[in-house]
Amino acid sequence: MTDSRNNRRRFITAMAGAGTAALGIGQARAQDEMRFPGDDxxxxxxxxxxxxxxxxxxxxxxxxxxxxxxxxxxxxxxxxxxxxxxxxxxxxxxxxxxxxxxxxxxxxxxxxxxxxxxxxxxxxxxxxxxxxxxxxxxxxxxxxxxxxxxxxxxxxxxxx
Structure with missing residues (x-):
């Protein structure tokens, strides 16, 4: 995976994790389920x-x-x-x-x-x-x- 794609993934995952943490759901779940179009x-x-x-x-x-x-x-x-x-x-x-x-x-x-x-x-x-x-x-x-x-x-x- 390219560095820019990795950086984008980390950023979006962090944002999703922050949002779910604020809702009390937890960041781990957001990271486990995060997939992007075109991912293997x-x-x-x-x-x-x-x-x-x-x-x-x-x-x-x-x-x-x-x-x-x-x-x-x-x-x-x-x-x-x-x-x-x-x-x-x-x-x-x-x-x-x-x-x-x-x-x-x-x-x-x-x-x-x-x-x-x-x-x-x-x-x-x-x-x-x-x-x-x-x-x-x-x-x-x-x-x-x-x-x-x-x-x-x-x-x-x-x-x-």
């Missing part, structure tokens, strides 16, 4: 989405909604899609994908910066090319390796 998140999670049924996918997406509800912009979410879950990332799915879930996936990417990862091996198996995958997703040749690499970066791994 403190929480990181990667979901595995590998089933095609709507109930399963709803559970995964609802969990993501709950994470965003709890942490706001203080969480970075990634989703690795493979096996039957790959179809939620296809421009023209080869299996049925619930329309609402299909739209929610894009909404998460555009509105909450959720990273969507398509497994290249699964794509090869079902016959998808990179051109067949929705624009907000990226392809990693080995989806399981992406899960491992995200965990190595400190992401919590969530699977059903």
């Amino acid at each position: 998140p403190e929480h990181f999670v990667i979901y595995q989405l590998n089933h095609g049924d709507a109930e399963y996918q709803t559970h995964v997406l609802n969990s993501m909604t709950a994470m965003i509800g709890k942490y706001g912009d203080n969480v970075q979410i990634a989703v690795a899609c493979f096996a039957k879950g790959i179809h939620i990332l296809a421009k023209e799915p080869m299996r049925e994908v619930d329309e609402m879930l299909y739209a929610r996936a894009e909404g998460f990417a555009k509105n909450y910066n959720v990273e969507w990862i398509a497994c290249g091996n699964t794509m090869d198996t079902v016959g998808y090319s990179e051109d067949d995958i929705r624009d907000f997703a990226r392809v990693e040749q080995v989806g399981a390796a992406a899960l491992m690499e995200y965990q190595e970066k400190g992401y919590a791994y969530i699977a059903w």
